[in-house]
Amino acid sequence: MFNLSVAVRFLREGRGQTALILFGITMGIAVQVFLNSLIVGLQFSLVDQTVGKSPHITASMPDLVPEPSYVSPDGLTTLSRIVTNEGSVKPIRDWPPIADQIAKLGVFKVINPVARGSGFILQGEKALPVVLQGFDPEKADRLYDIRRRMTAGRYEVGGNKVLIGRNLAAKLRIGIGSPLRITVPRGTVDQFTVEGLFDLQNQPVNETWVILSLSRAQILFGLDQGLTELELQVADPFAAEKWAADLRAVFPALKWLSWQETNAQLLGALQAQGSSSYIIQLFVLLSVTLGIASVLAVSVVQKSRQIGILKALGALTRNVSRIFVIQGAILGFTGSLLGSLAGWGLVRVFQAVSAGSTSFPIPVGFGAIALSVVIATVSGTLAAFLPARRAARLNPIEVIRNG
Amino acid sequence: MADFLSLRNLRKVYGKTAQTVALRGVNLSIGEGEYAAIIGRSGSGKSTLLNIIGTLDRPTSGTMLFEGRDLFTEDDDALACFRNRTLGFVFQFHYLLPEFNALENVLLPYRIFHGRLVPDVVARAKRLIERVGVGPHMLNRANDLSGGEQQRIAIARSLINQPRLILADEPTGNLDHESSEEVKSLLREINKESKTTFLIVTHDRHIAAGCDRIIEIDDGQVKNDFNASEFGEDEKWQKLAPSTCREKIRLA
Helix, strand or coil, X not given: CHHHHHHHHHHHHCHHHHHHHHHHHHHHHHHHHHHHHHHHHHHHHHHHHHHCCCCCEEEECCCCCCCCCEECCCCCCEECCCCCCCCCCCCECCHHHHHHHHHHHCCEEEEEEEEEEEEEEEECCEEEEEEEEEECHHHHHHHHCCHHHEEEECCCCCCCEEEEEHHHHHHHCCCCCCEEEEECCCCCEEEEEEEEEECCCCHHHHHHEEEEEHHHHHHHHCCCCCECEEEEEECCHHHHHXXXXXXHHHCCCCEEEEHHHHCHHHHHHHHHHHHHHHXXXXXXXXXXXXXXXXXXXXXXXXXXXXXXXXXHCCCCHHHHHHHHHHHHHHHHHHHHXXXXXXXXXXXXXXXXXXXXXXXXXXXXXXXXXXXXXXXXXXXXXXXXXXXXHHHHHCCHHHHHHHC | CCCCEEEEEEEEEECCCCCEEEEEEEEXXXXXXXXXXXXXXXXXXXXXXXXHHCCCCCCCEEEEEECCEEHHHCCHHHHHHHHHHHEEEECXXXXXXXXXXXXXXXXXXXXXXXXXXXXXXXXXXXXXXXXXXXXXXXXXXXXXXXXXXXXXXXXXXXXXXCCCEEEEECCCCCCCHHHHHHHHHHHHHHHHHHCCXXXXXXXXXXXXXXXXXXXXXXXXXXXXXXXXXXXXXXXXXXXXCCHHHHHHHHHC
């Protein structure tokens, strides 16, 4: 109690000095909060762009590995033959009970059954490779947001109706109502009608996707009632890896892949961005801490007379050092609180100034701010330890003798 | 019963290579309620002695017993508590904290020990400030008081924890004549009112002459120790002259 009031008096008395260091801490923490919010916002927007309108977890049948045809007596050498039939992927049969069971978990926003395969559009002498997407139109729309992004025609895929990308239509010089001859690796050739054009803001998608109904695709690829993939979307994209692992345990017969596993490069980039931001924040914190330490070191010299008097009057050594430790904590706490406020202001200003050019939101997390305040307060306290020790060692006689 | 304060063969040597002997075996016994002056030339060791009695410094050898308690066997924290609760200090310079007002300064020793204030103590502090005559300026910052007021506030501060022994080091050394007289009589009055023991280190022979007992330190030893009331005015003033001067008088 007493230590606190002396600490506050010392800070208040050295007004200019206190204001200066508080300003320094405020600036430092403001930069830290601003930078942190910006990086978090950027990461969220990048992740959203990457996986916002695509599946987070994909289930498929694993490639078949036949039994070894020869095993040496010591069991070390095996000979085997791996047979892969391009285009004739083993389908997921009996998928409705699996989809039901997954739906009951309640954590997946979308469960999208897909019959997907490659094919060629035949136009005169040319054969253009495409990806045939057998979709349930309602479910696929919730995942890929297609209906809203139709540029012509209707969002309808019943019977032999198909939707194609804007770029593909341009390449083929065809439009709504045009016939489309498609062949698949099995050899089947079927005739379809273009019902609509879409623009999913992705060049390869717009150039290769041909969307048809799920049942039509199942027939085309000879899948019976089976699927090639089951696509899932979760509310929190970053939880996808964990859910994929859980699903792997429950349905071991299927191959479950999360977006993190298929986008390792993006994740690596995000991590690098995150760690470089942490390094900057670390240095900001370090300079804040050193600032507090040097101001308190000066303060110990300035207040040596007062410290001597307090000790002569019976103040214990540990109480004298506490006076300075408390000052460090107060500076760290107040400065980081002001800094968080300033950082939040910076974010607002940044968003207002760049309203047109930056389309991503910058969240200022309360948790991140609280963490900044706690860390700065702890650093301030730690910064005070050296000066506090010097204060504690001061000999009152020195002060009294020298006046 | 043990003596109030007893010093036995106190020695203090400063420095390791070039040694300066400040005290060469001081033996003294102070009774409770005494009003004693310690006089001596500068460099005689009287301030060193007062610092040791005030437990601000430790002797090189020798013991100091306070009511039988062997103080220098105890650690620094114990001595700090002893200073806080048993001693009152009045220095040549007032040594008030400029960050606090007069009342807060008077309350400092209490807060150092107890932390929180209680109304009784605040009332006592106010009474003490009235008693030393600074009542109207009780809430002034320490630096907004005159020199005499500052020293009187320092006296009030030395009294707040109701100490048994007050140590004063040149309490009037920095004051003009009028303030000096006021402070001098204030100390004497407090001694009479509260029976608090006083040890006053002074150059000022007027102050020394007003004390009951006069202890002269020279070259780190007690040179002279007498009861002022046993002598007539002339003799007393003669005895107050520094020992070296007295020898010259005798020679003349």
